[in-house]
Amino acid sequence: MGTSRRVTLNDVAAASGVSRATVSFVLNDDPHQTISAATRDRVKEAARTLGYVPHGVARALREGTSRVVVLNIDAGTEGAYSRGYLHGLDTELAAHDHVLLVRHGRHTAQSTQQVLDAIAPRAVIRFGETYLTGHVLDDLGGGWRGGLAAHTALQLRHLVDHGHTRIALALPDTGSPLAEARLRFTGDAARGLGIPAPVPFVAPRPRSACADAVAALLSRAPQVTAIAGFNDDVALRVLTALRDLGRRVPVDTAVIGFDDNGYGEHVVPSLTTIDVDGEAHGRLSARLALGLDTSALEPRPARVVARESV
Template sequence: MGRSGRVTLTDVARASGVSRATVSFVLNDDPRQTISATTRERVLAAARDLGYVAHGIARALREGSSRIVVLNVDWGMEGNFSRSYVKGLDEELAEHDHILLVRHGHAIPESTQKVLDTIAPRAVLRLGEAYMQGHEPIEEDWESGFAANAGLQIGHLAARGHSRIAMALPDHDFPLTEARLGFSREAARRLGLAPLERFVVPGPREAGAAAVEAFLAAHADVTAVAAFDDDIALRTLTALGDLGRRVPEDVAVMGFDETEYGSLSSPALTTVHIDAEVLGRIAARTALGMRSDGLTPVHGRIVVRASV
């Protein structure tokens, strides 16, 4: 072991019986070098056994950037989708010796630039950025992407006999609100349903009840509410209960992007569960300039409970 007590590349090379250069190629996952699987595993095993930790600052100087990838997650996007996405992104980056830094809240350009100047990240990502920029879904998105998950919600309500559906939206300007609304409206059109109505359910309980009451008074033919997410669905459930409306007999309510709270409501909330771990792994490989062969997005699924 090195004189300072810190395990060095030389220590790993000696333990694995290869050159220091080979150890460097393996630990840096250098795509320009062809190292046999046996040698690679021997080096990695020696590094694990010795507790080797790379000197990040020195490597950043060599590579021109740190081995940090930054993910910005806007407020209002903290659901199962974001949690599973972060998990996949983090684990995939770790497998390639990179570190994930997650920033919550609105990422203004000035603060992002400070991050760039301070840590020189390998990449800066923003959850859902493509859709925030007005990305039009291709047909693949309707098979396994964000649009497909929005379509699951509308499709489930339609399958239960609802042809007049409204979408309950948050009272704050979330980055993906318009994209979600657009996908849901297109899903309704594809299913031959009436155009999707929209209304906002504010946070204070009394205000939420007043908003729901006013909307239903003006749209008596609406029999189902597709909520922006589980939080808005729970606001709607509470409002309907306060108004003496039965769920689902009078109005069905369906959530989106499952949280654990929906199972605790009365009635329990039917919702859409989205597992985005694979999407996180794909994003990690893309950020590192690697192929994503063998990684296929997982389809969303309906969690059937009592509110529909």
């Protein structure tokens, strides 16, 4: 018994009396094409009657999965690194004929299952999953060789190399799910460097509130001579707070950021920070998700962007 032939765009075009291009414009809802409502209705009706299935969906039915990779990003993990990671992930997936779907915010098991049921993605990636689950890998995708733990240690080591042993860690007020991991890695790095564990405190977004928080920190821990920021956004708040408090940077208190967001070089004093190759990490994740060889992809090591604040 023969198999039925898949309905094509040409079939829909013949049935609706329009060109193949017009059918494509209608079914893809192209906003740049002026097509009458009557024609649109006729094309959609012909597609329904013939049972037209878009090629991507048909391929998903044959392969068992679609050519979609889903990335879940928890609220509070967005930043310069995640933007670079997204770009690399999207570019690498596109090079292998896959599409990236990004889901922001909180994701429940039920909502994730709905996505699985609806589009049968090739893979589902959770941004920063190894850190959010408390697992640390000794490789480029994980912690101490080329991941967040190593980058945290690099930030702390730069301060120690400049004579600072009493350090504070400024955290965001957004409840980032990565804050706990950074606290843990900072403590581990401090032990490795032979210095006391940095004093954590929250640096709120409002200017006056951040100044109050920094003043309270320096009051209860006057021995602190340097502050490491959770990221550049937080470090820039601290820089402003110290200026508002009349403290000189770096003479009285040094400040270092993390995840170079590009704004640190435009402030006075300019912000020293840590730059991470997020794009290469995104490409690496794409290849891992697709089961491809990763030997040719090795992200460059994180580096200190030395400016005036340390």
